[in-house]
Amino acid sequence: MTVVLLFLGLGYIFFYGGNSQEPSSEESASVVNSDSSSSNKISSSESIETDNDADPDEYQVTNKIGNYTVSTEEINANQTYSVNIHAGSNSAEPKYRGIKFELDDVTGDGIFTDLGNSSIPSNESQTAHYQQIKTKKIEVINADNETRTVKVNTAVINNSGKVISFVFKRSNGNVSVTWKNDRGLIEAIPTDEISFN
Structure with a gap:
């Protein structure tokens, strides 16, 4: 009986666990790392020069101190x-x-x-x-x-x-x-x- 219950339990975990929508901890880590590396790219590019031909009132706010900042x-x-x-x-x-x-x-x-x-x-x-x-x-x-x-x-x-x-x-x-x-x-x-x- 114990062996049958154990077999059924493992089957349940294998079947339903494999279809779970939640990522494993390893998958979660890769998602987090992916997000942080992309946010690093964004922050490091904040001071890249842009050519804005639009209205002079158009601007993008940043907390990063740029090369041309005046205090x-x-x-x-x-x-x-x-x-x-x-x-x-x-x-x-x-x-x-x-x-x-x-x-x-x-x-x-x-x-x-x-x-x-x-x-x-x-x-x-x-x-x-x-x-x-x-x-x-x-x-x-x-x-x-x-x-x-x-x-x-x-x-x-x-x-x-x-x-x-x-x-x-x-x-x-x-x-x-x-x-x-x-x-x-x-x-x-x-x-x-x-x-x-």
Whole structure:
């Protein structure tokens, strides 16, 4: 009787165990290893340059520090930035306006202020947030109406998730930010680098 029960038990395990939907521990390990290796591939590729021709507001958030990341301290170090709002247009006269970022070094939360210019002062502020993004190539127009491509890993966004400004470093190591108008992304540089007429 014992032998018959043992035989039936082994038959049950063999028949139903072989059709089980649950993977064995060895299969589970291979699934986990497969997932982790693929996630490693994703994380290691986060700073790969991408060519985004879409709207400049389109970006991909990341927690990885990219090669072109600019810290909140570096952004805040410049009290104000100045932008030639006629850049990219046919206007011969530059017209500068000031913009300012005040971002918390711990949370990244803060305020973006449009200071206006000497003829039309302004003090319009909106809440802002510092965000590291996957490497993005953007085209910026400088004060001399020259267009160039720069790589960025830093953006300042508003409450709606729209990019207020991309932040990057120039070849001399100084920080620039972008201002968006109907002609595209205009480069703004620290005000103390501007000679006002």
